[in-house]
Amino acid sequence: MRQTKREELVEKATAIFYRNGFQATGMDRLVTETGISKTSIYKHFKTKDDLIVAALKSRDAFLRGWLFGRMAQLASTPREQLIAMFDALHEWFNEPDFHGCMFAKASSEYQDPEHPINREATDHVARISAQLAEIAEEAGLNQPTELARQLALLKEGAVVLATMGRGGTPALDAKAVAIKLVDEATPDK
Amino acid sequence: MRQTKREELVEKATAIFYRNGFQATGMDRLVTETGISKTSIYKHFKTKDDLIVAALKSRDAFLRGWLFGRMAQLASTPREQLIAMFDALHEWFNEPDFHGCMFAKASSEYQDPEHPINREATDHVARISAQLAEIAEEAGLNQPTELARQLALLKEGAVVLATMGRGGTPALDAKAVAIKLVDEATPDK
DNA sequence: TAAAAGGTTTACCGATCGGTACTCTATTAG
DNA sequence: CTAATAGAGTACCGATCGGTAAACCTTTTA
Numbered sequence: 226m227r228q229t230k231r232e233e234l235v236e237k238a239t240a241i242f243y244r245n246g247f248q249a250t251g252m253d254r255l256v257t258e259t260g261i262s263k264t265s266i267y268k269h270f271k272t273k274d275d276l277i278v279a280a281l282k283s284r285d286a287f288l289r290g291w292l293f294g295r296m297a298q299l300a301s302t303p304r305e306q307l308i309a310m311f312d313a314l315h316e317w318f319n320e321p322d323f324h325g326c327m328f329a330k331a332s333s334e335y336q337d338p339e340h341p342i343n344r345e346a347t348d349h350v351a352r353i354s355a356q357l358a359e360i361a362e363e364a365g366l367n368q369p370t371e372l373a374r375q376l377a378l379l380k381e382g383a384v385v386l387a388t389m390g391r392g393g394t395p396a397l398d399a400k401a402v403a404i405k406l407v408d409e410a411t412p413d414k
Numbered sequence: 415m416r417q418t419k420r421e422e423l424v425e426k427a428t429a430i431f432y433r434n435g436f437q438a439t440g441m442d443r444l445v446t447e448t449g450i451s452k453t454s455i456y457k458h459f460k461t462k463d464d465l466i467v468a469a470l471k472s473r474d475a476f477l478r479g480w481l482f483g484r485m486a487q488l489a490s491t492p493r494e495q496l497i498a499m500f501d502a503l504h505e506w507f508n509e510p511d512f513h514g515c516m517f518a519k520a521s522s523e524y525q526d527p528e529h530p531i532n533r534e535a536t537d538h539v540a541r542i543s544a545q546l547a548e549i550a551e552e553a554g555l556n557q558p559t560e561l562a563r564q565l566a567l568l569k570e571g572a573v574v575l576a577t578m579g580r581g582g583t584p585a586l587d588a589k590a591v592a593i594k595l596v597d598e599a600t601p602d603k
Numbered sequence: 604t605a606a607a608a609g610g611t612t613t614a615c616c617g618a619t620c621g622g623t624a625c626t627c628t629a630t631t632a633g
Numbered sequence: 634c635t636a637a638t639a640g641a642g643t644a645c646c647g648a649t650c651g652g653t654a655a656a657c658c659t660t661t662t663a
Contacts, residue, residue, distance in 0.1 A: 230639080230640080245525075246522070246523060246525060248437045248438065248523070249437065249523070251619070251620065251621080252620080252621060252622075253619080253620085253621095261640085261641090262640060262641045262642065263621095263622080263623090263641095263642095264623090264624095264639095264640070264641070264642080265639075265640050265641075267621095267622070267623080268639080268640085272621080272622085273621065273622090324525060325521075325522070325525075328578070329518065329522060329574065329578065330522040330523075332514075332577065332578050333435070333514070333518060333519040333522035333523065334435060334437070334438070334519075334522065334523060336434075336435060336513060336514075346578060347578050347579070347580060350574075350575070350578050350579060351579075351580055354579075371587070374582065374584075374587050375587055375588075375590070375591050377571075377575065378568060378571035378572060378575060378584060378587055378588055378591070379567060379568070379571055379591075380571070381570070381571040381574040381575060382566075382567035382568055382569070382570040382571030382572075382574070383567060383571075384574075385518065385539075385570040385571070385573075385574060386539070386566065386567060386570055388521065389517070389518065389521050389535060389536050389539050390536070390539060390540075390543075391536060391540055393563065395563075395567060398560070398563050398564055398567055399564075399567055401564070402564055402567070402568075402591065402595065405594065405595075405598070406591065406594075409594070419609080419610080440649070440650065440651080441650080441651060441652075442649080442650085442651095450610090450611095451610065451611050451612070452611095452651095452652080452653095453609095453610075453611070453612085453653090453654095454609075454610055454611075456651095456652070456653080457609075457610085461651080461652085462651065462652090
């Protein structure tokens with residue numbers, strides 16, 4: 226029961242930051258929208274930046290858990306999972322509350338590479354790339370790390386166009402390319 | 415001579431916003447770093463947002479001019495130009511003052527699609543995609559608009575990874591994929 | 604020569620920023 | 634029963650936010 230309030234705070238703050246931006250969200254607004262007093266917030270986190278880092282960690286765990294979990298649901302073999310990532314992304318982009326990548330925004334608003342918030346953002350993309358490389362290796366594909374880099378490229382590009390593009394289905398465009406790449410990386414062919 | 419001060423302001427403001435972010439840059443800081451008085455700034459622009467829009471328009475003209483100009487320098491045929499885009503991007507990423515895509519940041523900080531700043535950002539990527547489609551068509555490649563969408567995907571992904579990635583050469587990774595795509599879109603093959 | 608016009612300087616506005624101090628209340632553990 | 638703890642509420646801090654007003658200087662134009 227002791228941990229609950231803090232988790233509730235992080236969860237709600239994550240949603241608000243995601244919807245509203247980091248710098249654009251003041252602490253007073255956080256108090257109003259979470260229903261948690263400022264005193265209580267600052268008992269759990271020394272600064273606003275600390276809270277943002279916690280929100281990003283929470284989001285990282287949730288997003289990676291959802292993405293790779295959905296990939297496993299959609300496909301059984303590692304090889305098919307790599308392609309299914311783009312179907313999962315397509316679903317994500319079409320959710321009504323999709324507002325782009327929270328980590329890209331964090332990196333935009335806190336550009337200093339030394340800043341903990343920026344670090345958390347770059348960590349997130351590094352973790353995704355690493356997991357993709359694992360799956361590519363598990364699938365027995367040729368040059369798995371190079372393939373993983375290219376798939377990460379497609380994934381990030383799709384997210385950007387889903388956020389900044391005018392309509393279209395960037396996830397499916399990316400999927401078409403991904404199929405070719407995975408196909409060419411298949412041995413004995 | 416009348417237009418000069420305004421142009422000087424926009425030019426300097428663009429650099430400051432790009433380096434420092436939009437919300438993170440206060441008007442007082444703009445006054446200090448540009449050497450232009452606040453009164454004078456507000457004679458040219460009614461609000462800070464108006465100045466930001468002008469800065470983005472300036473950046474859009476410069477960036478697209480530079481990118482497609484460099485592509486034309488690096489390659490003579492439209493087909494080779496599409497691939498040369500990634501060499502140009504590689505050069506851009508390795509400039510010492512590369513700080514990511516200004517329009518992605520603008521879109522991150524001003525999420526409302528109705529906001530003029532967000533509009534300017536999405537306009538920029540739409541213009542790039544359109545120009546790519548033109549070149550693809552000029553090159554006589556199959557399904558030029560689909561190819562252009564995929565190349566835009568690779569370009570945006572490369573920018574993201576150049577900004578948020580840990581080292582690597584995302585532009586060259588993207589180039590490898592682009593070569594395959596252009597190759598497959600070549601008729602009579 | 605006079606008078607606009609463009610620019611700077613200084614001071615200031617109310618609002619909001621992140622963060623703190625203090626009081627009060629309700630729950631819970633010894 | 635009591636003491637400790639967690640949280641809410643209120644009020645406040647100095648700093649900064651975007652933006653304005655007024656006085657002054659200098660250059661161009663009529």
